[in-house]
Amino acid sequence: MTAHTRPRALAAMDTTLDDFTERLFGHLPRADQRRWARVYLQGLLTTPGKKSVRRLAASVTASPTASQSLQQFINASPWDWDPARRELLRWVEERHPVHAWTIGQAVFPKRGEHSVGVHRRFDPAAGRAVNCQFGFGLFLSLGGMSVPVDWRLLLPEPWAADPVLRGRARISPDVAHRTPEALVLELVDAMAVHTSSAHAPVVADLSRLSGAGPLIGLLGRRGHDFLVSIPPALAVSAAGAAPGRGEPAGAPGREITAGDLARSGNTRHPYTALLAGPAARPQRLRIDSGLVRVPGAESGAPGTRRTYRLFGERHPGAGHGGGPVWITNMTGHRMDDLLHLVRQSAESARALGSLTEDFGLLDFEGRSFxxxxxxxxxxxxxxAYRALPALRDRQGRQGYPVLEVRQSA
Incomplete structure (x- = not known):
C-alpha cells in the first residue's frame, strides 16, 4: 500500500497523526528521524498481518530504499526512547482519567540465541519452557481500556556479564542484570517521577515471582497503594479480629501459606460477586477475605509490621481448589472497589492480546537492545493513537460491564 492508496479514513487523520508524531518524537535531532518515526507509526496502523520492518515500509512508501532506512532508524539510530514515552504518558493523561497503573508480563518467543536477552523460561500460556525474551509493561488503566506507556526487558545474567553479547546487542554500559521484582519496581518508580496526575493504585500479577513478599513491602514503603496477586505458597500470618467477625480462622501470628489462608478464610460472612457483562450471563464468584501480615514484606525496622487484606477467588464448580490470591494495603476499601481493580489486570491482559494481534508486539526481528x-x-x-478515540466512542454508546458485589446473608 503506497501513500497514494492508503485507507481514506487514515488520510483524513493525517494532520492529527503528523501532530501526534511531532509531539512524541519532536525531540529527535534530525528531520529524517522524525520522518521515519511517522512512517513506522503509519505502518503499524495500516499494515495487515505481520509487522516486520520490510512490510511496514512497503505499506507506506514505494521507495526501494525505505526498508533499509527504516531498519537503520529502528535498530541502529542512537535515539533516546525515554522522552517519547514521557510525552506519550502526558498525552494519555490529558485525555482520560487514570484508574490504575497495571503491570503486564510479556513473553516473546524467539528462534535461535541471538536476540537480545533471549533465554529459556517457562511460559504459562504455552504450558512449557520456551526460548524467549521476557519483559514487563506498565499500562495506564482507563476504565474500559489499558494503554502501555513504558517497558522493561529482562537481561539475564549471562547476557549482562558477557562483553561480546553486550557489544553485539549494543547494550549500554549502564544497563545491568535486574531481577523481575527490580524491573517492576523500576517501572513504578519511573511512573511516579514522570506522571502529571495523582498516583494511582498499582495492580500487578506477582504470582510467579519468588520475591513477591519483599516487593510489596517496598511498594508500601514508597507510599503506593497496591493490589497484587501473589504466589499461593507465600508465607503470611492471620491478623485482626477473631473468627466470626469477618476475619480468617487461622491463629493470629501463626504462619500459613496465602493459598491455604484464602481457602480457609471468611466462611461466615463471605462476599458473593456477580460477574455481569453485555454478552455474558451473571456468574457468582465467592470471595474469602481476611487481614494478614506478610513476614517477607517487613524491613526489620521498628514499626514496620503492616497489615494487609488478603482475598481469594473461588469460582463456581471449583470446590476448594485455588483461584488467584490477591493482597492489598488498601485495607479500608470496600470489596467491590478492590474487585473493580482486579478487573484492571484483565484489561491489560486483553491489551497485550491486541498488541500481539494488531500492533506487532512479537514481530520485532532485530537483535539490538x-x-x-x-x-x-x-x-x-x-x-494509544488508535485506542483513545475508540474508548471515547465506546463510552458515548454504552456503559461498561460492572462487577456487582453482595455480602451473603
Missing part, C-alpha cells in the same frame, strides 16, 4: 525499546515505544504510541 535499543531496537527492542524503539519498537516497543512506537508500538505503544500507535496503540
Amino acid at each position: 535499543p531496537g527492542w525499546h524503539h519498537h516497543m515505544t512506537l508500538m505503544s504510541a500507535a496503540y
